[in-house]
Amino acid sequence: GQKRGEPNCASLRKVTTGIRxxxxxxxDSVFFYFAGHGFSQDGRDYLVCADTLRSDARTAxxxxxxxxxxxxxxxxxxxxxxxxxxxxxxxxxxxxxERTLEFARRSGVVVFWGCSPGETCQESLALGHGIFTxxxxxxxRKQHRCTPADIDRFVTSAxxxxxxxx
Numbered sequence: 001g002q003k004r005g006e007p008n009c010a011s012l013r014k015v016t017t018g019i020r021x022x023x024x025x026x027x028d029s030v031f032f033y034f035a036g037h038g039f040s041q042d043g044r045d046y047l048v049c050a051d052t053l054r055s056d057a058r059t060a061x062x063x064x065x066x067x068x069x070x071x072x073x074x075x076x077x078x079x080x081x082x083x084x085x086x087x088x089x090x091x092x093x094x095x096x097x098e099r100t101l102e103f104a105r106r107s108g109v110v111v112f113w114g115c116s117p118g119e120t121c122q123e124s125l126a127l128g129h130g131i132f133t134x135x136x137x138x139x140x141r142k143q144h145r146c147t148p149a150d151i152d153r154f155v156t157s158a159x160x161x162x163x164x165x166x
Contacts, residue, residue, distance in 0.1 A: 007050060009052060009059055009061060012047065013061060016066055016069040024074050026075075027076055028076060029076070030077070032070060032080050034083070035082075036049075038084045040095065043099060045063040046060035046062050046063070064099075064103055066080065067100070080111045080112070082112070083132045083136075131159050131163060134162070135162065138154075138158060
């Protein structure tokens, strides 16, 4: 069954529709955060929802759909965060995220990944969720008015430190 907090495909699509309807300007920001799993199929990357059937990409949400929604909001700062493994699935083509990154760059969206292509994000029972998520939340709370590069440096250092001690 579906766990509390895990979105189904329809609810995630409702979020992207809501983002498209936002009337934002160049001083506004849109953040989209996803923790879970993703896969690549037929040249596209997909987010796995609670009701996704891996054999049917129509039951997942494409990252292009998310990025297009963000870009259509007209916000000046578009930040996409994935705490999702990027390993190669023998049932699908390519590592999750390769096409997402390419499309995001063309669309002006900054992407933060919890791990590199071919890797799996690490979780910590002590922290209660993924190490990337913990570090990202810590960076957002601690850093005031900083660039994506500043957040990247902070998160990379924090993840490294936690992984050495976990």
